[in-house]
Amino acid sequence: MSGYDSLGLNEEHGRRIDALKRSQDTFERNTEYALSDLKSKLSDIEDTVERLEDHERSAMRRFDTLEAELQEAKETAEARSDELEESITATETGLERLTTRVSALERHLRQAEGAVVVDLDVDREGKLRGLGLAVEEGIAAEEALLSAHQRNVLQIRITHYQQARQALAGHRSTVRDAAAVLASTPAGDPRRKKAEQAFTKAAAEAQKGQERIGRLAESARSAQAELVADNALRAKSAAVIEAGQRAHTQLRVRLRSRLSDALTGTDLLPVWFTTALGPMAPPRRAEEWMETALDVLAYRVTYQVTDPVLALGSAPAASQAPRRAARFNELKRDLRDWG
Numbered sequence: 001m002s003g004y005d006s007l008g009l010n011e012e013h014g015r016r017i018d019a020l021k022r023s024q025d026t027f028e029r030n031t032e033y034a035l036s037d038l039k040s041k042l043s044d045i046e047d048t049v050e051r052l053e054d055h056e057r058s059a060m061r062r063f064d065t066l067e068a069e070l071q072e073a074k075e076t077a078e079a080r081s082d083e084l085e086e087s088i089t090a091t092e093t094g095l096e097r098l099t100t101r102v103s104a105l106e107r108h109l110r111q112a113e114g115a116v117v118v119d120l121d122v123d124r125e126g127k128l129r130g131l132g133l134a135v136e137e138g139i140a141a142e143e144a145l146l147s148a149h150q151r152n153v154l155q156i157r158i159t160h161y162q163q164a165r166q167a168l169a170g171h172r173s174t175v176r177d178a179a180a181v182l183a184s185t186p187a188g189d190p191r192r193k194k195a196e197q198a199f200t201k202a203a204a205e206a207q208k209g210q211e212r213i214g215r216l217a218e219s220a221r222s223a224q225a226e227l228v229a230d231n232a233l234r235a236k237s238a239a240v241i242e243a244g245q246r247a248h249t250q251l252r253v254r255l256r257s258r259l260s261d262a263l264t265g266t267d268l269l270p271v272w273f274t275t276a277l278g279p280m281a282p283p284r285r286a287e288e289w290m291e292t293a294l295d296v297l298a299y300r301v302t303y304q305v306t307d308p309v310l311a312l313g314s315a316p317a318a319s320q321a322p323r324r325a326a327r328f329n330e331l332k333r334d335l336r337d338w339g
Contacts, residue, residue: 117270138242155227256294273293277296277335292338300312312332
């Protein structure tokens with residue numbers, strides 16, 4: 001007799017109980033395995049968290065180090081900046097002293113017996129002034145013409161009018177063609193519907209186009225008149241403009257030669273020149289300095305400025321000589337870089 005028989009259970013009940021016990025054992029084993037795996041993963045997570053915390057602490061230490069290095073670099077840069085400013089100030093002070101000494105030496109030389117000052121304004125036969133006036137006449141003639149931008153704007157106005165006329169002609173042609181179809185086909189013809197639609201649309205567009213042309217016509221006529229007048233003035237002024245351009249080249253060549261001889265010679269430069277431009281060209285901007293000096297020389301010979309101290313002489317009245325006044329102000333701005 002089995003143990004189950006003593007409990008009053010038959011064999012079938014015993015088998016079921018055994019199966020349940022096996023299932024329970026399997027469940028317990030699986031549960032223990034799952035718990036063990038979970039503990040292992042939890043341990044891995046804890047290790048990962050600890051490593052991340054270590055990395056964070058290391059990163060914070062590195063950040064603190066970088067912040068300290070940055071602060072040190074900033075302080076060093078500020079200290080060097082202060083040193084540089086002091087050096088620049090000392091250099092400027094030394095330059096001012098040197099300039100004062102050069103000016104004193106120059107005055108001494110000018111007072112010395114036999115000292116010769118170059119006359120950069122000399123123009124005995126008036127040829128240089130003639131070239132300068134030709135340059136001014138050419139510039140004035142060119143300024144009286146329309147600029148390329150102004151001509152383009154006028155041409156666009158004309159083009160818009162022409163395009164509007166072409167579009168209107170196209171709409172009217174469509175209206176005529178559609179009307180011909182409507183006149184030649186009976187009711188119910190499949191072509192009539194398409195022709196009716198084309199007629200209605202083209203007629204409306206033609207009406208709009210006619211109104212647009214009305215607005216553009218006067219603008220186009222005035223634009224055309226301005227272009228014709230400018231073309232006539234351009235043809236009339238061509239010789240004067242070309243002569244001014246040739247005179248500009250000749251004047252610059254002669255003045256450059258005169259100034260080069262003065263700079264390489266032993267005679268003293270005029271006071272007005274050294275006051276406005278200094279005694280010599282700066283090494284790094286020599287050509288720019290030379291061009292400004294030539295501009296000043298050209299201004300003086302053109303307008304017969306002979307002031308011994310002021311490079312440009314007295315300011316001209318803009319109401320009486322607008323072109324000269326504009327040139328005076330332009331050169332005055334240019335000279336700020338050199339004086």
